[in-house]
Amino acid sequence: MRLRNITGSREMIAESRFVVHEPQEYKGKWRELFGSDHPLRIEIGMGKGRFIMDLARMHPEINYVGIEKYSSVLLRGIQKMETDPLPNLYFIRMEAEEITDVFGREEVDRIYLNFSDPWPKDRHAKRRLPSREFLKRYDEILSKDGVIEFKTDNHDLFRFALGELEPAGWRLLQMTEDLHHDEQMLSGNVMTEYEEKFSALGNPIYKYVIAR
Numbered sequence: 768m769r770l771r772n773i774t775g776s777r778e779m780i781a782e783s784r785f786v787v788h789e790p791q792e793y794k795g796k797w798r799e800l801f802g803s804d805h806p807l808r809i810e811i812g813m814g815k816g817r818f819i820m821d822l823a824r825m826h827p828e829i830n831y832v833g834i835e836k837y838s839s840v841l842l843r844g845i846q847k848m849e850t851d852p853l854p855n856l857y858f859i860r861m862e863a864e865e866i867t868d869v870f871g872r873e874e875v876d877r878i879y880l881n882f883s884d885p886w887p888k889d890r891h892a893k894r895r896l897p898s899r900e901f902l903k904r905y906d907e908i909l910s911k912d913g914v915i916e917f918k919t920d921n922h923d924l925f926r927f928a929l930g931e932l933e934p935a936g937w938r939l940l941q942m943t944e945d946l947h948h949d950e951q952m953l954s955g956n957v958m959t960e961y962e963e964k965f966s967a968l969g970n971p972i973y974k975y976v977i978a979r
């Protein structure tokens with residue numbers, strides 16, 4: 768997701784109390800930052816942040832971190848936090864490839880990937896967030912019984928993601944090729960901005976939940 772480059776968005780992010788500016792300093796210490804030993808869950812590629820903000824509001828007993836690489840998009844989340852601050856949520860502006868510099872071994876309890884960029888060219892497969900290269904990084908930071916939840920409307924990306932599981936040592940816990948018509952998996956579903964947009968166009972939403 769790329770928005771018009773909003774003038775000053777980097778400066779506004781630099782001043783925001785909702786953003787962790789030197790996230791590497793908290794590696795292994797996120798519980799200290801939040802001031803509680805509640806479970807830590809992260810969304811990689813949060814966009815404007817509606818999903819993670821809804822979750823944080825619904826679950827004060829869980830700590831959340833939303834990660835986004837583009838400041839123009841992240842700014843929208845920050846603006847929403849200014850009118851509705853949530854004590855159990857922080858944002859980071861970063862490239863997800865650096866995730867193991869920011870979270871310690873097994874520090875995270877769940878990872879959400881929602882409508883990740885498809886990177887359709889074969890030579891860009893390593894950049895896909897559900898690729899085996901990324902699964903290896905997640906393996907480092909995720910607790911032993913932790914899970915990854917992935918949603919997309921992109922059929923090719925979903926097929927690719929399923930094919931990455933076995934070679935990377937992950938197993939499928941749950942899967943649907945039409946989330947919005949799957950009663951069991953739909954229960955408790957929190958919609959993302961992209962999910963609302965694409966499901967309104969009639970696209971089926973794919974979802975998996977995986978563990979090691």
Ligand code: SAH
Nearest residue numbers: 768812813814836862863881882959960961
């Ligand atoms: N999760 C949101 C947005 C989906 S668009 C929703 O479902 O509505 C995908 C988002 O992921 C974009 O905002 C993009 O900038 C971000 N993103 C993609 N690759 C990323 C990466 N490697 N590191 C951090 N953010 C990334």
